[in-house]
Each structure stands twice: as C-alpha cells, then as structure tokens.
Amino acid sequence: xxxxxxxxxxxxxxxxxxxxxxxxxxxxxxxxxxxxxxxxxxxxxxxxxxxxxxxxxxxxxxxxxxxxxxxxxxxxxxxxxxxxxxxxxxxxxxxxxxxxxxxxxxxxxxxxxxxxxxxxxxxxxxxxxxxxxxxxxxxxxxxxxxxxxxxxxxxxxxxxxxxxxxxxxxxxxxxxxxxxxxxxxxxxxxxxxxxxxxxxxxxxxxxxxxxxxxxxxxxxxxxxxxxxxxxxxxxxxxxxxxxxxxxxxxxxxxxxxxxxxxxxxxxxxxxxxxxxxxxxxxxxxxxxxxxxxxxxxxxxxxxxxxxxxxxxxxxxxxxxxxxxxxxxxxxxxxxxxxxxxxxxxxxxxxxxxxxxxxxxxxxxxxxxxxxxxxx
Numbered sequence: 254x255x256x257x258x259x260x261x262x263x264x265x266x267x268x269x270x271x272x273x274x275x276x277x278x279x280x281x282x283x284x285x286x287x288x289x290x291x292x293x294x295x296x297x298x299x300x301x302x303x304x305x306x307x308x309x310x311x312x313x314x315x316x317x318x319x320x321x322x323x324x325x326x327x328x329x330x331x332x333x334x335x336x337x338x339x340x341x342x343x344x345x346x347x348x349x350x351x352x353x354x355x356x357x358x359x360x361x362x363x364x365x366x367x368x369x370x371x372x373x374x375x376x377x378x379x380x381x382x383x384x385x386x387x388x389x390x391x392x393x394x395x396x397x398x399x400x401x402x403x404x405x406x407x408x409x410x411x412x413x414x415x416x417x418x419x420x421x422x423x424x425x426x427x428x429x430x431x432x433x434x435x436x437x438x439x440x441x442x443x444x445x446x447x448x449x450x451x452x453x454x455x456x457x458x459x460x461x462x463x464x465x466x467x468x469x470x471x472x473x474x475x476x477x478x479x480x481x482x483x484x485x486x487x488x489x490x491x492x493x494x495x496x497x498x499x500x501x502x503x504x505x506x507x508x509x510x511x512x513x514x515x516x517x518x519x520x521x522x523x524x525x526x527x528x529x530x531x532x533x534x535x536x537x538x539x540x541x542x543x544x545x546x547x548x549x550x551x552x553x554x555x556x557x558x559x560x561x562x563x564x565x566x567x568x569x570x571x572x573x574x575x576x577x578x579x580x581x582x583x584x585x586x587x588x589x590x591x592x593x594x595x596x597x598x599x600x601x602x603x604x605x606x607x608x609x610x611x612x613x614x615x616x617x618x619x620x621x622x623x624x625x626x627x628x
Contacts, residue, residue, distance in 0.1 A: 255491045255492060255493060256423070256424055256427055256435075256484045256485070256486065256491075256492045257484065257485055257486065257487055257488030257489075257490055257491050257492065258482050258483070258484060258488055258490050258492070258572070258576055258626075259338040259340075259434065259483045259484065259485035259487065259488045260333075260334040260335055260336070260337035260338025260339075260340065260481075260482070260483035261333075261334055261337050261481070261482060261483075261573050261576060262329075262330040262331060262332065262333025262334035262335075262336070262337060262479075262480070262481040263330055263333070263478065263479065263480045263481065263566075263569070263570060263573055264303055264307055264308060264326045264329050264330045264333075264440075264478045264479045264480075265284070265303065265307075265476075265478045265560055265563075265570065266284030266285070266301035266302060266303055266304070266476050266477070266478060266560055266561060267282060267284050267559065267560065268304065268307050269307040269308075269329065269333070270333070271333075271337065271573065271577070275574075275577045275581070277559075278556065278559055278560075278574070278585040279583055279585050280585075281559075281585065281586050281588060282559065283461070283462070283558065283559045283588060284301040284476065284559060284560055284561060285301070286299050286300060286301050286460070286461050286474065286561075287299070287300060287301075287302050289445055296445075296449065296452075298445055298448030298449065298452065298457075299448075299457075299459065299460045299461065299474055300443040300448060300474060300475045300476060300477070300561070301443075301474060301475070301476035301477070301560065301561035302443060302476075302477055303322075303326065303477055303478050307329075308322075308325050308326065308329055310329060311325040311328065311329060314328065314399060316395055316398060316399060317395065317399075320391075320395055321360040321362060321391065321392075321442065322360075322362055322442040322477070323356075323359070323360050323361075323362075323391075323392050323440045323441065323442040323477075323479075324360070324391055324392040324395045324396075324440075326392075326440045326441075326442065326477065326478055326479035326566075327354065327392035327393070327395070327396055327438050327440040327479045327481075328392070328395055328396050328399055329479070330438055330440065330478075330479035330480055330481035331396050331400070331436055331438045331479075331481045332399075332400075333481065334436060334438075334481035334482060334483040335400075335436070335483060337483070338434075338483045338485070340434070340483065342400055342401060342402075343401075344401065346433070347400060347401040347402050347403070347404075348403065348404055349404075349431065349432055349433040349434070350400070350402055350404070350432070350433065350434050350435070350436060351402075351404065351405035351406070351407075351423065351426045351427070351432050351434075351435040351436070352393060352396060352397055352400070352402050352405065352406040352407070352435070352436050352438070353406075353407050353408075353409065353419045353420075353422050353423050353426070353435060353436070353437045353438075354390070354392055354393035354396065354406075354407070354408045354409070354419070354437075354438050354439070354440075355408075355409050355411070355415040355416050355418070355419035355437070355438065355439035355440075355565045355568075355569070356389050356392065356408060356409070356410055356415070356439070356440060356441070356565045357410065357411060357412055357413070357415060357441060357564040357565040358441060358442075358447055358564060358565070359387060359388070359389050360387050360388075360391060360392075360442065361442060361443070361444040361446050361447045362442060362444045389408055389410050390408040392438075392440055393406055393407075393408045393438075396436075396438060400436075402436075405426055405432070407422065409422060411565070411616065411618070411620055412564065412616025412617055412618035412619070412620050413530055413532075413536075413562070413564050413565070413567050413568065413614055413615065413616035413617060413620075414498060414568060414614040414615065414616040414620040414621050414622040415439065415565050415568065415616070415620070416437075416439040416480065416565060416566065416567060416568025416569040416571075416572070416614065417495065417498075417568045417572075417612065417614050417622035417623065417624055418497060418498075418620070418622050419437045419439060419569075420437055420482065420484070420492065420495055420568075420572070420624065421495045421496075421497045421622070423435040423437050423484050424484075424492070424495055427484065427486075433485065433486075434483060434484060434485045435483075435484045436481065436482075436483050436484075437481065437482045437483075437484060437569065438479060438480070438481040438569075439479065439480050439481075439565040439566045439567075439568065439569045440478070440479035440480075440565060440566055441476075441477050441478065441479070441563045441564045441565045441566045441567075442477045443475045443476065443477040447475065448475055451473075451475060454617075455472075456472060456473060456534055456617060457472050457473060457474065457475070458471050458472030458473065458474065458533065460474075461474055462558055462588065462589040463532060463533045463557050463558040463561070463562075463588075463589065464533055464558070464589045464590075464591050465529075465531040465532065465533060465537055465555050465557060465558060465587070465589070465590065466531055466537045466538075466541050466590065466591060467533065467537070467591040468538075468591070470533055470534050470535055470537055470538070471533055472533050472534065473532040473533040473534055473557065473561070473562040474533075474561045474562065475561060475562055475563075475564075476560055476561025476562060476563045477563060477566075478560075478563055478566050478570075479566050479569075480563075480566045480567075480568075480569025480570045480572070480573055481569065482569055482572060482573070489580070489628065490576055490579065490580075490626055490627065490628055491626070491627045492624060492625075492626060493522070493609075493624075493625040493626065493627045494518060494519075494624060494625045495622075495624045496514050496517060496518075496622060496623045496624065497622055498510070498514050498620065498621040498622035498623060499514070499620075499621065500619050500620055500621075501619050501621065502619065504535045507535070507536070507539040507615060507621065508538070508539045508542050508543070510621060511539050511540065511542075511543045511613065511615060511621055511623075512542070512543055512546060512547065514613075514621060514622070514623050515543050515547045515548070515611065515613065515623055516547060518547075518611070518623075518625055522609060522625070523550075523608075523609060524547075524548045524550075524551045524609050524610070524611050524625070525551055525552065525605070525607035525608060525609055525610065526551055526552050526553075526554065526575060526578050526579070526584065526607055526609075526610035526611070527540075527544050527548050527551045527552070527553045527554070527610070527611050527612075527613065528554055528555070528556075528571045528572075528574050528575045528578070528610060528611070528612045528613075529544070529553060529554070529555045529571075529613055530555065530557070530567060530568070530571060530613060530614045530615050531555040531557060532555070532557040532562045533557070533562075534617065536615040536617070539615060540613055540615065543613065548611060551611070552584055552607075553587075554574065554578070554584050554585065554587065555587070556570060556571065556574050556585070558587075558588035558589050559585070559588055564616075567614065568612070568614040568622070571612045571614065572612055572624070572626065575610035575611075575612050575626045576626060578607065578610060579607055579608070579609075579610055579626065579628040580628070582606065582607055607628070608627060608628045609625060609626070609627050609628070610625070610626045610627075611623060611624070611625050611626075612624050612625075612626065
C-alpha cells in the first residue's frame with residue numbers, strides 16, 4: 254500500500270510553522286541552546302528548547318493548561334498537520350481517523366518533579382496529581398480527546414527509530430477500509446534529568462555545535478518538540494516503502510543491518526536525496542558507509558546540527574525535511590561538516606529534478622528503520 258502525507262506539522266527549537274522553519278534551515282540558521290541544571294545533581298546541561306512563542310496557542314486549550322510540555326508539543330503539531338491537510342474533524346471523520354503516537358523518554362519534567370519532591374521532602378510531598386503526566390501515553394490521550402478520536406489510538410515506545418516504526422504501524426492500520434486517514438505524531442521534551450542520563454551514557458557533548466560524521470564522534474545535543482504527519486490515500490508525495498528495520502545487538506553490527514535494510518529497496522529506483530539521522534554519535538559512521546555504498550550519487554543531509562537530537566520526534570522531522578526538499582527542490586546546507594568528511598553544501602538540484610528521497614533512522618537503543626518517499 255502506498256500512503257501519502259496529506260498534512261505536515263512540527264514544533265521545533267526554530268519555531269513551528271513548516272514554511273518558517275524550512276526557510277530558517279535553508280539559510281543555515283541554528284537553534285539557540287540553553288544551559289540548565291538541577292539542585293539534585295549540581296551539573297549543567299546544554300539543550301535546544303522550543304521557544305515559548307511557538308506553543309502559546311496551547312494556553313487556549315483548557316485541557317493543556319496543566320499538561321506537560323510534551324503533551325503541548327504533540328497536540329500543536331497534530332493540529333497543524335490537520336490544518337495543513339485542510340481537514341477539520343467532525344464526529345464522522347474522527348471515527349474514520351486513527352492515531353499513532355511515538356515516544357521515547359516520556360514526560361521527563363513531571364517525572365523529575367515527582368522524583369525531586371520525594372527525594373527532598375519525602376514520599377508524602379509528591380502530589381499524585383503529577384503522576385498521570387509521567388506515563389507514556391499521556392500526550393496521546395490529550396490529543397485524542399481534543400480531536401474527538403474515539404477509535405484506534407496507539408502509543409509506541411522506542412528510540413530514535415520509533416517515528417518511522419509508527420509510520421509502519423499506520424500503514425498496517427490503514428489496511429482497514431473503515432479508516433480514511435491516520436495521524437502519526439512523535440514528541441519529546443528535554444530536562445536536566447534526561448540530559449544527565451545521556452551524559453552518563455557518554456553520548457552528549459558539553460556544548461554545541463553538533464558535528465556530524467566527525468572521526469571520532471564528538472557527541473550530540475538533545476532537543477525537544479514534536480513532528481506530525483497526516484497519512485491518507487491521496488497527495489503529491491507517496492510513501493513508497495517503509496522498512497521496519499530491526500535491532501542490532503552491538504554498535505559494530507549497525508553497518509551491516511543498515512546496509513541490509515537499504516539494500517532491500519528496489520535497485521532500479523534512483524535515490525536523489527538521503528536524509529540521515531547522523532547526530533554526532535556512532536550512528537554517523539554507519540550512515541556514511543551506507544550512503545557511499547547504496548546511494549553514492551544522492552545528496553546527503555542531516556538536520557541534527559540545526560535542530561538537535563529530538564529522539565522520538567526526530568524521524569518525523571526527517572520525513573518532513575525530505576518532503577520539503579522534494580517539493581521545493583532545495584536542501585539546507587550541511588552545518589559544521591568536519592574536514593575530510595566529504596560533505597558539501599547542497600542548496601538546489603542544479604538542473605536535475607529530485608524525485609525520490611530515502612530517510613534512515615538509527616536509534617541509540619539499537620533500533621533502526623528506513624523509508625522511501627517519492628514525488
């Protein structure tokens with residue numbers, strides 16, 4: 254089945270609307286980072302937050318006034334995807350719409366507050382009102398309630414590959430003729446607690462910039478936000494193939510696994526663009542090797558230096574970048590490409606029309622997935 258992105262929406266550290274953020278990426282704008290810490294740990298962390306102005310609309314939804322940041326990101330990205338698809342759900346259309354929500358780390362801010370209160374003042378000080386926002390499916394609950402979706406609603410938990418895995422699940426759901434569309438949303442939020450965990454895993458660098466494909470890898474910077482894709486059966490772009498990928502037991506197996514996944518795409522289908530998930534970690538080398546072997550003539554781009562590593566939202570941001578690149582026939586510059594990486598700035602197709610893009614996502618918890626998008 255070939256599903257089509259009928260509407261797109263994202264909430265990012267560079268803003269919210271598709272055209273606004275894409276214009277900033279094309280001109281090489283990078284997100285502004287912030288440094289924050291916590292009295293429990295005493296260490297400072299660097300991350301790319303969503304600017305408050307980008308989510309001001311959330312205050313108009315009574316259900317979101319006390320909700321976590323991740324729920325606000327998810328709802329606003331989902332609403333924007335519906336608006337982009339010129340769809341206003343009523344009772345009938347909502348019943349024929351499925352929802353798949355992708356998440357990795359959950360509502361870490363509320364989790365940290367819950368934990369902080371227990372550590373500081375004892376278990377009796379932690380309000381049970383905080384707990385519902387710490388569960389993984391809280392954003393999906395808010396989104397489904399606001400949209401009136403009472404039917405199929407699922408939450409997938411994974412790593413950076415979970416966004417594409419959610420698209421694959423949507424494809425399976427859309428085999429049901431009683432469904433006309435599926436809204437796929439991935440969201441993430443940042444906090445000192447989350448950054449501390451990734452730092453202990455030696456995946457973060459202390460401050461920007463992110464340098465993709467550096468040898469050795471120098472680490473990533475976490476970011477937050479959401480991405481949303483409204484899938485339907487009509488549109489100018491087609492999701493040709495979604496490969497659910499698999500797992501790799503060791504980092505050294507990633508190159509072989511990613512090569513196998515990308516090798517499954519039809520050989521006769523020329524790939525013009527590769528939107529990679531390279532983020533300054535061990536992921537980069539696997540994607541570099543795959544690009545050189547499978548897509549040697551494709552233009553290569555990663556948005557992570559500009560937007561940061563948004564984990565669950567990242568795969569959907571990549572898909573949106575692929576869609577925008579095919580529609581506008583332009584790609585943003587590669588930021589902070591190390592000397593000898595072979596990466597060059599690509600701003601247009603230079604007379605050749607791009608028609609097909611590949612998106613690869615390699616998560617840090619040993620999942621990977623990929624897809625092809627055709628104009």
